[in-house]
Amino acid sequence: MIGWLGEAYPWVKAAHLIVVIFWIAGLFMLPRFLIYQTQTAAGSAEDLAWVARIARLRRIILNPSMILVWLLGLSLAFDIGAFDQPWFHAKLLLVLLLSGYHGWAVGTAKKIARGHRPASETALRWMNEIPGIATILIVILVVVKPF
Numbered sequence: 001m002i003g004w005l006g007e008a009y010p011w012v013k014a015a016h017l018i019v020v021i022f023w024i025a026g027l028f029m030l031p032r033f034l035i036y037q038t039q040t041a042a043g044s045a046e047d048l049a050w051v052a053r054i055a056r057l058r059r060i061i062l063n064p065s066m067i068l069v070w071l072l073g074l075s076l077a078f079d080i081g082a083f084d085q086p087w088f089h090a091k092l093l094l095v096l097l098l099s100g101y102h103g104w105a106v107g108t109a110k111k112i113a114r115g116h117r118p119a120s121e122t123a124l125r126w127m128n129e130i131p132g133i134a135t136i137l138i139v140i141l142v143v144v145k146p147f
């Protein structure tokens with residue numbers, strides 16, 4: 001499998017980075033939107049407008065970009081034989097955690113859309129720090145490859 005992308009490798013890497021930017025942007029936006037939504041009364045017109053905005057964010061940006069990040073990232077990983085390299089194991093762990101965070105945020109959004117308020121504003125503000133911290137660590141791992 002090593003080198004199977006051939007001349008396409010830099011194009012696949014560029015596409016990987018483009019969808020990574022979309023995914024992380026969406027992950028930054030979702031809890032922020034949820035903070036605004038939890039400030040509204042459940043069932044109000046403003047609440048329903050947030051439900052629609054968040055559903056669009058999930059459908060158009062978050063879910064497609066996460067799937068593409070994984071497909072393109074795994075294509076790169078098979079190309080360079082990354083599964084033998086320790087930096088990649090650490091990256092994979094962080095990306096799995098980030099995907100779990102994505103699932104948690106989407107699940108929370110669905111509960112909030114049904115009128116529940118499962119997370120406080122403070123909890124959402126703290127959770128909002130996770131994508132930023134994960135991005136810093138992942139980029140250092142892939143660029144510096146410290147181990």
Ligand code: HEM
Nearest residue numbers: 020069070073074076077080082095134135138139142143
């Ligand atoms: C979802 C699973 C992911 C997989 C399997 C994956 C895998 C990879 C692989 C194998 C490379 C090529 C490394 C190289 O050419 O040396 C790469 C490049 C890169 N990835 Fe990912 N990645 C994933 C998600 C992410 C995420 C979430 C981020 C950022 C938050 C990210 C940031 C980068 C960057 C910045 C590069 C370019 C590194 C360079 O050219 O020096 N990746 N990725």
